[in-house]
Amino acid sequence: xxxxxxxxxxxxxxxxxxxxxxxxxxxxxxxxxxxxxxxxxxxxxxxxxxxxxxxxxxxxxxxxxxxxxxxxxxxxxxxxxxxxxxxxxxxxxxxxxxxxxxxxxxxxxxxxxxxxxxxxxxxxxxxxxxxxxxxxxxxxxxxxxxxxxxxxxxxxxxxxxxxxxxxxxxxxxxxxxxxxxxxxxxxxxxxxxxxxxxxxxxxxxxxxxxxxxxxxxxxxxxxxxxxxxxxxxxxxxxxxxxxxxxxxxxxxxxxxxxxxxxxxxxxxxxxxxxxxxxxxxxxxxxxxxxxxxxxxxxxxxxxxxxxxxxxxxxxxxxxxxxxxxxxxxxxxxxxxxxxxxxxxxxxxxxxxxxxxxxxxxxxxxxxxxxxxxxxxxxxxxxxxxxxxxxxxxxxxxxxxxxxxxxxxxxxxxxxxxxxxxxxxxxxxxxxxx
Numbered sequence: 001x002x003x004x005x006x007x008x009x010x011x012x013x014x015x016x017x018x019x020x021x022x023x024x025x026x027x028x029x030x031x032x033x034x035x036x037x038x039x040x041x042x043x044x045x046x047x048x049x050x051x052x053x054x055x056x057x058x059x060x061x062x063x064x065x066x067x068x069x070x071x072x073x074x075x076x077x078x079x080x081x082x083x084x085x086x087x088x089x090x091x092x093x094x095x096x097x098x099x100x101x102x103x104x105x106x107x108x109x110x111x112x113x114x115x116x117x118x119x120x121x122x123x124x125x126x127x128x129x130x131x132x133x134x135x136x137x138x139x140x141x142x143x144x145x146x147x148x149x150x151x152x153x154x155x156x157x158x159x160x161x162x163x164x165x166x167x168x169x170x171x172x173x174x175x176x177x178x179x180x181x182x183x184x185x186x187x188x189x190x191x192x193x194x195x196x197x198x199x200x201x202x203x204x205x206x207x208x209x210x211x212x213x214x215x216x217x218x219x220x221x222x223x224x225x226x227x228x229x230x231x232x233x234x235x236x237x238x239x240x241x242x243x244x245x246x247x248x249x250x251x252x253x254x255x256x257x258x259x260x261x262x263x264x265x266x267x268x269x270x271x272x273x274x275x276x277x278x279x280x281x282x283x284x285x286x287x288x289x290x291x292x293x294x295x296x297x298x299x300x301x302x303x304x305x306x307x308x309x310x311x312x313x314x315x316x317x318x319x320x321x322x323x324x325x326x327x328x329x330x331x332x333x334x335x336x337x338x339x340x341x342x343x344x345x346x347x348x349x350x351x352x353x354x355x356x357x358x359x360x361x362x363x364x365x366x367x368x369x370x371x372x373x374x375x376x377x378x379x380x381x382x383x384x385x386x387x388x389x390x391x392x393x394x395x396x397x398x399x400x401x402x403x404x405x406x407x408x409x410x411x412x413x414x415x416x417x418x419x420x421x422x423x424x425x426x427x428x429x430x431x432x433x
Contacts (some may be wrong), residue, residue: 013273014235020242028110031059035114040193043099043135045121047337048146049330051209052186055202056195061113062245067098071289073109075102088134092127094397097285100135122146124338144185149174149335156345159317159353166321166332178331206250206326211320213246215256216240216315219263223307224358228277230266233309234295237287240311248350278303279414279422280359284310284351284377285366290398297407302414306387308358310341334405342378352380361425362418364410365390385420389413
């Protein structure tokens with residue numbers, strides 16, 4: 001019998017993770033009740049400015065969250081086949097197209113999405129634009145897109161300036177364009193829904209987002225300096241991302257605070273899912289929704305913990321903005337968002353910084369084939385002294401995931417390349433004590 005396991009799921013150990021999952025189910029039920037009563041519902045991409053919908057009291061579903069639900073329910077393969085049957089490509093933007101594919105299923109997870117009236121997304125590529133145009137064609141949802149812009153000047157160490165100097169860092173022209181687009185989208189939504197954009201509520205939303213991310217930053221920094229790590233990313237992902245989809249609410253701010261307090265208590269008490277931590281790993285890429293148990297397998301065998309994912313890291317560094325004009329400040333949050341996680345040198349230097357800050361010994365990079373920045377991300381992390389293993393896959397596509405082969409590949413990577421680095425790190429830290 002193989003030592004590798006199939007169909008693994010992760011049972012989150014933190015109360016905040018379980019509470020967030022419970023809240024999400026309850027929220028989704030209420031959302032569907034509102035839709036049944038006649039409220040319009042929006043579908044938004046993760047890098048779209050959801051805060052304006054919060055101020056307009058328009059309920060919304062985050063595209064990537066619903067894709068993660070579909071993938072966790074092992075529906076990604078069947079859904080991609082449903083797309084192919086309708087003449088759509090099943091080998092591009094798989095993660096971003098699962099929500100649309102789920103609407104072709106007669107028995108989707110959680111009873112399926114409610115009818116979608118609006119789709120909001122930044123057009124980060126031709127294929128992604130076509131995904132949301134298909135929503136309009138197939139389901140009659142109005143597509144409200146934001147143009148993808150690129151910086152004229154680049155500061156690869158953007159995290160040092162982004163909170164207050166975002167206008168100069170991102171670029172006035174980029175901010176101007178997104179502010180104009182936001183104004184137009186708000187106007188369209190006001191006319192079509194009859195709702196009024198509440199500027200005071202919007203200011204409150206923006207303040208709550210900043211507060212929420214400060215708690216996430218404190219949690220990130222606490223995990224970074226604590227050995228053994230008090231949690232793994234299997235805990236941090238739900239505790240971070242479910243509140244992230246509700247950012248701008250008091251519940252989300254309070255959930256982030258609770259998450260921090262739980263992690264701090266575990267750190268103070270020396271609690272860890274891997275008390276004999278030997279190796280600290282980072283996962284570069286979107287979460288492995290269809291096999292979340294993958295991350296925990298290496299703890300018992302190697303004392304290797306996946307302690308970092310982009311979700312908590314980006315929450316800590318990527319969202320906080322201060323400014324007098326809240327709409328322009330929101331543009332400053334999102335106009336360069338894709339640069340931070342995908343475009344070199346913004347993304348590559350940030351991942352390297354996070355590897356050093358979190359005392360990482362090895363990085364596993366699940367890289368989709370259409371990301372040209374993969375090479376630069378890997379090179380920057382390696383230059384920081386952290387070995388990288390790149391595997392090719394897509395969090396929305398389980399069809400090509402060979403669980404045993406990938407697990408063996410990561411195991412070999414740990415034994416041959418990561419273990420010596422980890423031993424050197426531990427020796428350095430011991431000498432400093």
